[in-house]
Amino acid sequence: MKKIMCLSMFLGFSLTNAYALTVEIYNIAGGGLSSQINFDAATDGTLYLGANQYIKIDNPGLVQREVRIYTSNSSWEDPVSPNPVSLETYPLHSIGFASFQPNGVEFNSASESQWQRIRDINETQTAPLGLTLKPNEVRYVYFGTKTPFAAPGLSYQTNILVEVIDGASLAAPQDQAIRPPQTVVTPNGDGINDLAVFGITGSFEIKIFNIKGKTVRTLENNNAWDGRNDDGDLVESGIYAYKVKASGVKVSGMIAVAR
């Protein structure tokens, strides 16, 4: 069993970037964060994934990102069985990357509801695991088997190289992430639903228009609509439509205004 390399590379990360993608290693049985890499741009870094540990990948930003995970110097460990586990007992096809939701108490690899196989792995296979993380998405990845006996199952320990493809500038944010969660705006200054906040930054334009197509407000690089028209007056309550326009982005929707 190889116990090597912890956080050997930290390339191009910035802890001050609120939209950094983070890759963290946690112990399945608890015990908190084991190691971490922050990415704020297209780059890569390596981590050691021990037995009975899982990877948490957090993409808190507003853009979709692609992540590739390469493995090397892998080995197996079965903490349940006192005897060494042979690959003949647990054929390779039963071993795979898994995406799961940790229950916060104990990871039960035998639970079908927690475990979704991504694909099988093979020591001779060099193709990386590819993941696409939507804006604000968190993915958990476990390397191991879905064993028929008590959890945790056969665990995989390996060095992993995490590569973030094209970082923050990768893909356009998904339409739904751009649309404001406030479908009804109540601009009365009470701090609740006063604004419709669109999930977009950078260079963009938002137009708010009435049902006859008259533009009542144009927002340039301002992602919050306060229920006012271009003259600064509160619009009448009712229904309005919007159109968000940016490079590669055209998103539309409806907003109601109420008082």
Added chain:
Amino acid sequence: MKNLMKIIIKLLPSFATVLALTAGAQGAFVDPTWSARVAGLGGAYTALSDDAAGIFYNPAGGVGMMRKEILLSYSKLLTGLETVNISLGQVAYAHPIGKHSVLGIGWGRFQAVDLYREDTVLVSYAQSLKPLFASYSGDLSLGISAKFLTRSFTMTDRTSNDPVFSGGGRKSAAAIDLHVFSVPEPVLLPGLSLGLTARSVNSPNIGLQADENLPMEIVGGILYRWNNFAFPIDVASRKGKLNPSFGAEMNLMNGAMSFRMGSDINQISTGLGISHDLTQNFKIAFEYAFLMPLTVEGTTGSHRATFGIKF
């Protein structure tokens, strides 16, 4: 025709001023141009209003109707914009009472799916004053509409925690509209009609939490008929903002086919109508209108269809 040109020339400066003052007022219970015919004329209908759809605009204009009429309309607005799902539905019934009065009953629904809805239930009555002024060669009609308005916001997790919705997401109110229609000079200007409507003269409160009085809206209209053409113009005033609209209608084959175009500055419209007499006392009609906003990218416009029966 020369008289008409003189009138137009005199009105042009005023019309230019109207355009300059035009604003994008659009709030609750604003006329969405319910029927296909109204939409095809850009919403300019106050001085025309000669069918069942007119009970929502100027029922006094329908006093001359000879037969009962039902119109069913459906519309999709701003199609082609993803997740924008806005529709209109309307039922309008006009019931002539004698030669000098007409009763109207109607219902209209404006709906933004999963978000918002407005319902308008309307009862109207209009009466010609011609019998009172036998020496007057023109015609003058008055009308009144009582509207029961209901607006509903779809409640979500966000709205349920908002004090604005502490009393729920629904509000109802009653509004009164007043109408005037006139053919002022049937001898010298036989094609000229004038209309005036004051909507929501009682300014009912439609706010959920705060007081939000529905503003009174004044709409003045002028129509000139020339041969088989009709040219209506409306100017609406709501909260001090002016909204003009104008259209043109050409009737062919004794009115069996009509072509229309119009604009309310924000969008241009075009439409057609076909009618057919199934029997001497039973006529069916189909109307369609297409409206294209001038400044909204990505939309395939708004579409309205109306089916009507006269009997």
